[in-house]
Amino acid sequence: MGYFGDVRRYGQDTVTEAYAIRCCIYLPLAVICLVLMVVLNIYHFSPSFNVRRLYIPALDKSLNSSTNASIIFDLSFTNTEKLSNVYYDPVDITFYDCPNQNHSIANFTIPEFTVKAVELNAFSGAVNATGLDFKAAKREIADNGFKVFHVSVETSVRYDYYGFWKTKRYGYRRGEDVKIGDTGAANLGREMFVWFRVALVGLVVMFLSTDLYF
Secondary structure, three states, rough: HHHHHHHHHHHHHHHHHHHHHHHHHHHHHHHHHHHHHHHHHHOOOOEEEEEEEEEEEEHHOOOOOOOOOOEEEEEEOOOOOOOOOOOOOEEEEEEOOOOOOOOOEEEEEEEEEOOOOOOEEEEEEEEEEEOOOOHHHHHHHHHHHOEEEEEEEEEEEEEEOOOOEEOOOOOEEEEEEEOOOOOEEEEEOOOOHHHHHHHHHHHHHHHHHHHHHH
16 A cells, blocks of 8 residues: 555656646746747837839929929838738828928828738829929029939827737838939839848748747
8 A cells, every 4th residue: 555655656746847847948938938029019110111203293394394383202101010010190291392301392191091011001192382493493403413302201100919909109200302303203112122121020020930939
């Protein structure tokens, strides 16, 4: 009787020891996974803003007209996050006729929108310029070969994590100088660079995620 009792106690001690070993292994791994998930959720890559195209017909010498005061634009907002969607509040867009942003010539607002993970939203349209001295702008283009305009965006953004919950709002302000020549246009496509950045971020996140299973 005493022998079998010792065997049972030995078996129980072995199971308890094995359970303790598993706890010592899995508990730190669980904590590491939790910390990584929190870090990935707290740290976010700021979304990109780009002016893909800007055209001012009044500065197009082939048209020989200064009556068309419109600014035709194509803007893009790119989410480089692998895991998170980006939620934009209404975005204020302002056009300036100089890089120091002391004289605005047009503005409009894009309603709130969402850019899904590793995707791009593009907005095209036209707005009328007011207060732009077209004759002076043409002289500057004739003298320098171009005139610098500036496009500014200002809003707030939020991120989510697998769609479960959203972060607080973060202020978002970006701007870009645009050189307009005597064609009245500037083509500024940067999709290759933007998507290279997206792919790089994706590879980093995949590498970190893979480590979690070891």
